[in-house]
Amino acid sequence: MDIYLNPSFLQEFTFQNSLVVIAWLFLRGGWIIFVIVFLWGIWHVRLIFLQRKYFLNRHWTLLAIDVPKDNEQTPKVVEQLFSNLSGIHSNINFVEKYFQGKTQDYFSLEIVSLGGYIQFLIRTVASYRDLVEAAVYAQYPEAEIVEIGDYTEDAPIDFPNEEYELWGTELVLFNKDAYPIRTYPEFEEKLTQEFKDPISALLEIMSKIQKGEQIWLQLIIVPTGSDWKKKSDEIVNKMMGVKEKPKNGIVDKILDVPLKILEMAGEAVWPTGFGGKEVKLSKEEMMPLMRLSPGEKNVLEAVQRKASKIGFKVKFRMIYLGRHEVFSKARGVSAVIGAISQFNTLDMNGFKPGSHTKTKIDYFFVKRRVAARQRRIIGAYKERNPIRGESSYILNIEELATLFHFPMMEIKVPLVKKTEAKRGRAPVGLPVEELAEEKRGYIRPEVMRGKKTELPIGLPAEEEEWLEE
Structure with a gap:
């Protein structure tokens, strides 16, 4: 099945007044976006007002x-x-934050x-x-x-x-x-x-x-x-050349449950065998770290030190x-x-x-x-x-x-x-x-x-x- 686009529709709008185009879009569903943005703005302004009222009423x-x-x-x-x-x-719940x-x-x-x-x-x-x-x-x-x-x-x-x-x-x-x-x-x-x-x-x-x-x-x-x-971990991983693991979807998480159970059972029976693996970095994984300049290593250490406090x-x-x-x-x-x-x-x-x-x-x-x-x-x-x-x-x-x-x-x-x-x-x-x-x-x-x-x-x-x- 072939799909054809008719450019005459866009050409017609090219010669129209901008107000006419806005009105046309508004009447054909654009008003929904306008209402959503307007309500979000009202909600945001209301939240700022409530928060300002809250801390101004505290005794300082x-x-x-x-x-x-x-x-x-x-x-x-x-x-x-x-x-x-x-x-x-302290952790603030939904009602406390958005209604109080x-x-x-x-x-x-x-x-x-x-x-x-x-x-x-x-x-x-x-x-x-x-x-x-x-x-x-x-x-x-x-x-x-x-x-x-x-x-x-x-x-x-x-x-x-x-x-x-x-x-x-x-x-x-x-x-x-x-x-x-x-x-x-x-x-x-x-x-x-x-x-x-x-x-x-x-x-x-x-x-x-x-x-x-x-x-x-x-x-x-x-x-x-x-x-x-x-954010610090992301920067450190990027500098070290560590690839981020792709996020698992819902299906992946469901299929991962039996594998986790088998891994835990294996660790209980063979503590250093099936379930326990010694993690070693390969040469390919070590290369990005070895290529860092002295200044880059200082930056890496500083980022890690900041995140530790x-x-x-x-x-x-x-x-x-x-x-x-x-x-x-x-x-x-x-x-x-x-x-x-x-x-x-x-x-x-x-x-x-x-x-x-x-x-x-x-x-x-x-x-x-x-x-x-x-x-x-x-x-x-x-x-x-x-x-x-x-x-x-x-x-x-x-x-x-x-x-x-x-x-x-x-x-x-x-x-x-x-x-x-x-x-x-x-x-x-x-x-x-x-x-x-x-x-x-x-x-x-x-x-x-x-x-x-x-x-x-x-x-x-x-x-x-x-x-x-």
């Missing part, structure tokens, strides 16, 4: 963390801190500089405050942890703004997230074993900004399962906010991006500003589009929103410890807030009220959200006057 707390000046702990101990925080991961908007609980790790005064912060759901404090005290027994008000509340949200200018972005990976960034073990001298803390350059830059400027760095970390490791879904936001008279991209943007680029490796992974969130537009309605991006990025930052913006990616606990750890004793940045003395144990029999006062340490009684928070003692006079304005 913002914790300021200070460590002693003589801190000698390396980023290695912060890996254990993140391991503890990963314990909040429930999302996985998460943390926000923040490093902020207000006119050169630097503070490390962790924002968490109030019910996890004890978990965060226990995880920090386990690694830093002399640390001081105090609840403070939200430093972002007084920042403007409407742009263009008469007083302030803003530059912001979400930092994304320039390669697949199975490839790791440069981590703290690579900042250690192999011969002298001297550790060059990578965060020192970043803190030095953040301490140099002027009165009226602010730099905010935010890492949203969401605990996740281990499914992300499949606990991972989090991450969003990395940066905001530089300043008054018009002191705003300087060279000081608040280029310098910070340059400090962050020390975590980049061209053969594996690193950070770059996200193309969809960076507050820079080249063409068409530039001012209006930049202002819209400014409003979106600062809104997402102030909400600590884990959904809005660029796609999230996976960083493991070693990578997170590299990006967020407390400064070591060798770092001489003057305005990083540290405890003045080690925290000692309270005397036996001390009343509970006095114990609570001692635990607050250097901070005077703070006031909750919406009210003014007392500033830390030791803040330089000119900075304190500016922050109190």
Whole structure:
């Protein structure tokens, strides 16, 4: 039977108005596709609304963390801190996700500089405050942890703004997230074993900004399962030349059952015979591995090492906010991006500003589009929103410890807030009220959200006057 195609049908459409063609397709079944796409869009928007409502209604707390000046702990101990925080991961069922908007609980790790005064912060759901404090005290027994008000509340949200200018972005990976960034073990001298803390350059830059400027760095970390490791396995297998096994269909799975039973029976009778086989790679299978260059072998090992540790879904936001008279991209943007680029490796992974969130537009309605991006990025930052913006990616606990750890004793940045003395144990029999006062340490009684928070003692006079304005 011969089938003939009549091209005159298509030729007729060539000379028709595009609206006529769309109407013709719509009336002849195209409306079904339109309805499906429309309903999917409504469902997706509804889900985002429910999820945003869910995490905004949670009770959050913002914790300021200070460590002693003589801190000698390396980023290695912060890996254990993140391991503890990963314990909040839970499985969310269909009803909870799509009808209640429930999302996985998460943390926000923040490093902020207000006119050169630097503070490390962790924002968490109030019910996890004890978990965060226990995880920090386990690694830093002399640390001081105090609840403070939200430093972002007084920042403007409407742009263009008469007083302030803003530059912001979400930092994304320039390669697949199975490839790791440069981590703290690579900042250690192999011969002298001297550790060059990578965060020192970043803190030095953040301490140099002027009165009226602010730099905010935010890492949203969401605990996740281990499914992300499949991407790492695929990359490793590809580099080693291992062919992926074809997926079995339903018939193959049914026929495979009796073979599995026979194999198990044979293993029980002949442990090293019928059921047990020593796996050896043939020369053909070994050749791809032998052909790898030293650099490719390093990449292979790095991918495997990343997959061996606990991972989090991450969003990395940066905001530089300043008054018009002191705003300087060279000081608040280029310098910070340059400090962050020390975590980049061209053969594996690193950070770059996200193309969809960076507050820079080249063409068409530039001012209006930049202002819209400014409003979106600062809104997402102030909400600590884990959904809005660029796609999230996976960083493991070693990578997170590299990006967020407390400064070591060798770092001489003057305005990083540290405890003045080690925290000692309270005397036996001390009343509970006095114990609570001692635990607050250097901070005077703070006031909750919406009210003014007392500033830390030791803040330089000119900075304190500016922050109190």
